[in-house]
Amino acid sequence: MRLVQFIQVLLLLALGTYLLLVALENPARVRLPLPLGRGELLLPAGEAFALFLGLGAAYMALLLLPPLWLAGLRRRRALREQAALERRLTATLQARLGTLPTPPVPGQEITPLEQA
Numbered sequence: 001m002r003l004v005q006f007i008q009v010l011l012l013l014a015l016g017t018y019l020l021l022v023a024l025e026n027p028a029r030v031r032l033p034l035p036l037g038r039g040e041l042l043l044p045a046g047e048a049f050a051l052f053l054g055l056g057a058a059y060m061a062l063l064l065l066p067p068l069w070l071a072g073l074r075r076r077r078a079l080r081e082q083a084a085l086e087r088r089l090t091a092t093l094q095a096r097l098g099t100l101p102t103p104p105v106p107g108q109e110i111t112p113l114e115q116a
Contacts, residue, residue: 008062015059019052 022030030048032041043051 004066008059011059011062015055022048
């Protein structure tokens with residue numbers, strides 16, 4: 001899990017640095033250099049903002065998905081364990097109720113002939 005967080009921090013730093021460099025270089029039209037020096041992309045500032053907003057949303061999803069995934073796994077495991085415990089308790093209760101002698105009904109006396 002630490003590796004995922006480390007990669008997320010590196011991505012955040014890279015995106016922040018890239019955004020800062022682009023904003024300092026181009027106030028009106030945004031020139032986005034493509035990776036590995038293979039040219040550049042010229043965009044209006046609004047489209048560049050939408051692009052960076054989408055990248056930020058993707059990064060936020062990367063941050064939120066692992067904890068949500070683990071919480072879901074924990075919740076499902078707890079429900080399975082609770083269901084298993086309820087089944088064991090039900091079986092134990094049924095076994096106990098099946099082995100208990102039936103109590104005599106009040107007002108009805110047992111005669112010695114009925115006991116034999």
